[in-house]
Amino acid sequence: MSLQVTAGYGSLISMGIGVSDVLTLITLALRLGNWWTASSGDVSFLDLLEEDDQNILSRKGLIDLARFNKTWSKSLNSLADGKPQRLQGPDRSNAKVRGLSIECQKSRAELLQQNLAVDGFIPSSEKDNVVLALHWLLAGNTEQFTTNSSDVAGLVTCLEQLGFDLVGVEWPDNNPPERACRLVYKPYSLVAGSNATLRAEAARLARPPSTTVPLLHQEESVTAFPITTNCANRCRLAWKNGAKAARYLRIQVAIPSKAQVRSGHDLHYKFVNLGSEVERNETELYALCWAYGLALNQELCQAIEKVLLRESEETLNWVKRQTEKQILVNDPPITDYRRTDSIKVEAFTVCQASFMGYYYAVFLSIVDTSSLEVQTVDGAWGYRSNLLLSKMRQYSHRTAIDGELSGEKLIEILAYLLFSHTTKRPPPRLDQWCLGVVGKRALIANSLIGSCKSPADIGRFVLLDVDVGGIPADKEGFIKSGVPESLIRDLTNKPVTENVREQGPDMDFTKHIEVDWDGNPETMILCFRYNGRRVGSVNPAISNVLFCHVYVEHVGNPQPRQPLQAIECDLSDFLQYRVLFSGTALILVQAYGRPCMRYAAVAIYGKDFLPSMALATNCIHTAIGKIQNATSWIAISGEGA
Numbered sequence: 197m198s199l200q201v202t203a204g205y206g207s208l209i210s211m212g213i214g215v216s217d218v219l220t221l222i223t224l225a226l227r228l229g230n231w232w233t234a235s236s237g238d239v240s241f242l243d244l245l246e247e248d249d250q251n252i253l254s255r256k257g258l259i260d261l262a263r264f265n266k267t268w269s270k271s272l273n274s275l276a277d278g279k280p281q282r283l284q285g286p287d288r289s290n291a292k293v294r295g296l297s298i299e300c301q302k303s304r305a306e307l308l309q310q311n312l313a314v315d316g317f318i319p320s321s322e323k324d325n326v327v328l329a330l331h332w333l334l335a336g337n338t339e340q341f342t343t344n345s346s347d348v349a350g351l352v353t354c355l356e357q358l359g360f361d362l363v364g365v366e367w368p369d370n371n372p373p374e375r376a377c378r379l380v381y382k383p384y385s386l387v388a389g390s391n392a393t394l395r396a397e398a399a400r401l402a403r404p405p406s407t408t409v410p411l412l413h414q415e416e417s418v419t420a421f422p423i424t425t426n427c428a429n430r431c432r433l434a435w436k437n438g439a440k441a442a443r444y445l446r447i448q449v450a451i452p453s454k455a456q457v458r459s460g461h462d463l464h465y466k467f468v469n470l471g472s473e474v475e476r477n478e479t480e481l482y483a484l485c486w487a488y489g490l491a492l493n494q495e496l497c498q499a500i501e502k503v504l505l506r507e508s509e510e511t512l513n514w515v516k517r518q519t520e521k522q523i524l525v526n527d528p529p530i531t532d533y534r535r536t537d538s539i540k541v542e543a544f545t546v547c548q549a550s551f552m553g554y555y556y557a558v559f560l561s562i563v564d565t566s567s568l569e570v571q572t573v574d575g576a577w578g579y580r581s582n583l584l585l586s587k588m589r590q591y592s593h594r595t596a597i598d599g600e601l602s603g604e605k606l607i608e609i610l611a612y613l614l615f616s617h618t619t620k621r622p623p624p625r626l627d628q629w630c631l632g633v634v635g636k637r638a639l640i641a642n643s644l645i646g647s648c649k650s651p652a653d654i655g656r657f658v659l660l661d662v663d664v665g666g667i668p669a670d671k672e673g674f675i676k677s678g679v680p681e682s683l684i685r686d687l688t689n690k691p692v693t694e695n696v697r698e699q700g701p702d703m704d705f706t707k708h709i710e711v712d713w714d715g716n717p718e719t720m721i722l723c724f725r726y727n728g729r730r731v732g733s734v735n736p737a738i739s740n741v742l743f744c745h746v747y748v749e750h751v752g753n754p755q756p757r758q759p760l761q762a763i764e765c766d767l768s769d770f771l772q773y774r775v776l777f778s779g780t781a782l783i784l785v786q787a788y789g790r791p792c793m794r795y796a797a798v799a800i801y802g803k804d805f806l807p808s809m810a811l812a813t814n815c816i817h818t819a820i821g822k823i824q825n826a827t828s829w830i831a832i833s834g835e836g837a
Contacts (some may be wrong), residue, residue, distance in 0.1 A: 296358055298661065301487050301570045303357045304350065308408055308420050313350045315614070316406040316578055322347055333363060333377065342380045349381035405578030406616040411571045414439070414556055415705055418549050421579040427542045431549035434503040438553030441499035445491050445558055449655035449744055450600050457745045462629045462736065463603040465655060470573055471495040480512035483504070487516055487589050488551045500550055507543045513545050515768075519586040526658030530580050539578065545728075548585060550576065555588065559613055564642070564658045573659070574636065576616040584612055610639055614659055619672045628719065629737040632657070632675035638664040640675065642710055643740050646659060646723060647791040649742040649835050668711045670718045678712025678719030680733040688774040692781050695759040698816055698833040700788040701767045705731060705796050724796045731770050732800055740797035746798060746811045746832075748822060754815035760784060765797075765830070775801070782820065782829055789836025797832050 203258060307313040318326070322345060329348045332341045333355070343349060353365045364375035368383060409417040416436035419428050450466040451468065470491025474482070481501050487497050504512065518530045528535040530544050552575070565571070577584035591601060591609065607630050611617035617635040632640040642648065642656040669675045709722040710733065722739070724731040764782040765776055770793075776783050785801070787793040808829035812819035816834055823829040 209651050212580045220554045256419045277550070279579075288797040298569050299358055299660075300354045301572070303354045305548075305570065305572060306410065307350050307353065308714060309421065313346050315408055315574075317404045318347045318351075319404070326351065329379065332362075333379075336377075339376065340378050340380060342382060343362065344382050346381065346383065349379060350380045352705045354656050387575075402546035404616075404618075405576055405581035405583055407575050407578045409556065409573050409575055411560075411565060411568075411573065415549075415553065417552075417575075418545070423542070423544065423545060423579075430503060430542075430546045433548040434479070434546045435553035435572075437502055438550040439554075439557040441471075441493075441496040442554050442557030444493055444495040446470060447490075447558055447562055449651040451651065451747075452745050454745065457741055460827060461741060462737070462745065463655070463740050464600045465603065465606055466600045466716060467491045469493055476500065478505070480509050480516070483516055484512065484547060486592075487519065488585060489593055490592055491553075495510070496554070499554070500547070503546050503550055504543065509542050511543045514540050515547050518544060518582045530582055535580075545579070548577070551585065552587070554579060555613060557613075559610060562656050563610065563614070564656060568637075568661050569660060570661070573614040574616045576612045576618050587612060606640065607631075607633060610657060611635065617673065628676050628678070630674050630676055631736060632667075632669075634664060634667065634669045634675065635675040637661045638667070640664070640667070641736070643736055643738070643743075643795070644720075645707065646673075647704075648743065648795055649791050651747055654740050654743055667709050668718055668720045676716075676719045677737040678721050680721045680735055681714065688769070688776055690763050690776055692763055694761055695764045696764055696784060697759055698757060698784075698788040699786050700790040700793065700833065700836070701726070701786075703727060703789040705792040707792055724792065725769065726767065731796060732773075736799075739802070741793065742802040743795060743798045746802065748813055748815075748819040749812050750813050751815050751818050755817045757816065760816070760820075762831075766799075768794070770800075781832060782824075784816075785832040787828065787835040791835065794835065801830060 213516070244647050273650065275493060284392040289601075302315070308315055320711050325343060325345045329341060329352060333352065349365055349367065352363060356363055356365055362375060363377040363379065364372035366372055366378055366380045369382070369650065372378070407417050407420070418431040418435065421428070421431075423431070446468040447465055448468060450464040452461055452464070467490050469491040471491075472495065474492050474494050474497060477497045478484075478501070481504060482497060484504070485492060485497050485632055507515075510536065514527075536540065558576075565573070575584065588609070608620070611633045615635050617633055630639065631644060638660045640660065642658055643654050645658060646653065646656070648654050667675060687811045703726070705724045706725050708725060709720050710723045711717050712719045712721050721733045722736040723733040760782065762782040763776055765783050765785045769788070770776075770778065785794075785797045787797055798811060808823045809832070810819035810822045810830075811832045812834040814834060816831060819831050819834075820829075823831065
């Protein structure tokens with residue numbers, strides 16, 4: 197409508213803007229919140245507070261604007277050239293947002309460490325209290341506001357840390373510096389009674405579970421729970437034992453078959469059991485390992501036995517039932533505040549800590565978290581929560597039977613473990629597999645931004661807390677692959693060359709994530725460039741499977757690099773969009789030591805040469821031997837030093 201008003205009646209057609217183009221703009225606007233919806237966000241916020249834009253900022257001097265801009269306008273954490281980088285520059289709104297976000301995380305972590313707040317999301321039922329506090333802060337005329345909500349007090353504490361100099365928060369046993377406005381947190385119930393403790397427990401269990409896990413000391417995550425010192429000690433020991441048991445399990449990419457490649461199969465992962473065979477164990481303890489373990493071995497059984505051996509048979513059976521669909525009548529589950537049996541609650545908490553230590557050790561082995569400014573993750577689990585254990589129980593049965601897990605399911609697990617993203621993705625269309633999730637943080641497949649030399653690199657992920665606004669995702673935050681452009685390539689017959697040696701260009705290709713403008717703007721394609729010149733784009737979901745299929749493993753004693761007789765496919769063929777055909781001669785792609793070019797060669801030529809393509813590693817002769825009986829065959833030169 198805005199385009200029609202601006203350009204005049206009938207001008208959309210005369211300007212060459214069709215219905216599909218307008219729909220694309222609307223879709224992007226709704227997703228990115230740009231000029232199309234910029235004002236609606238302000239209107240929604242004002243509607244929430246029931247104020248107008250003239251009265252909302254009636255409290256003057258709330259922020260020292262000069263100092264605020266000096267603090268937050270200096271730098272931007274962003275994704276540049278496939279790596280998180282801090283960019284210095286002038287005032288940028290997204291620079292402020294990223295810096296503010298990181299400072300909020302630090303402030304929240306300090307509150308959790310001091311046991312001043314409860315981990316997890318603010319319950320939606322707290323909306324009225326949040327609105328009252330914000331209205332007082334922005335438009336009120338009183339000096340003091342009292343609340344018994346730790347979430348409201350924590351929210352205002354973050355604002356205080358960010359530069360709202362006028363306000364101070366008074367926590368119990370804490371006298372803040374004198375400020376013009378003071379929010380007072382009183383944790384005690386305004387209505388005393390015998391059920392006050394039960395009410396507090398009910399309120400705690402009503403919030404969506406989320407627990408902050410410090411990556412350097414993961415076992416300390418349970419110390420924020422309202423548990424006894426003895427239970428906390430047991431939980432820390434249980435976490436460490438679970439992490440030790442994870443050493444006897446490895447997760448890796450399952451090499452796809454030719455049929456799976458042709459059918460557009462999603463990349464799958466398998467769990468390799470490195471432990472010893474299960475011996476005779478207590479039935480109830482073994483049942484827990486069978487319910488929640490990703491692979492059964494004696495090391496996992498021993499880890500669980502060390503911390504739960506003294507529990508009764510009845511207690512262990514009750515713990516296992518907490519993730520079953522049917523709960524016994526008159527037996528409140530762990531999530532029910534009326535469950536006051538401290539022995540069973542403690543046993544569940546210790547069991548949960550054991551398997552959380554196990555899961556985090558297993559899955560973090562394929563996630564790069566080195567770029568996180570705050571070395572913590574947030575898992576969708578918590579005190580007396582069976583959500584994540586129930587989810588993992590479904591996967592443990594699947595892996596125990598099939599031995600494999602799809603990439604889509606793995607991303608779902610990682611999103612649960614790393615940033616409490618619990619939205620389930622609808623069934624995908626073939627070839628449009630999920631490659632990551634954007635939520636409070638971004639989980640991205642390594643193949644989109646990193647160099648990939650092997651299937652292990654293809655199967656890894658990167659967790660980012662930088663600005664990833666340029667990466668397209670659907671409204672639930674899922675990153676999906678789109679349809680790359682169809683380039684017209686010349687079919688060329690080049691002569692066979694004698695004494696050919698492996699070599700590569702002066703520099704490697706670069707990867708770039710782009711929006712699929714010609715298809716669905718909520719999906720992405722992976723573009724390759726050489727020194728800025730566009731080479732082509734690919735569907736990375738398909739390319740990852742192709743790469744793993746044609747990859748040739750390292751050999752222990754590689755043959756010396758001897759001259760070959762082959763047709764050379766070099767950089768000029770990529771830049772001029774030539775497709776070579778050879779009859780019966782070998783085609784050698786000259787991409788030696790250039791990982792991104794090797795990946796691009798697999799993606800671009802794999803469809804035409806799938807039956808007879810090999811990706812060399814440390815021995816080109818071994819790769820050629822894999823395909824030399826084919827009628828038309830292509831080898832991609834080795835990975836180099």
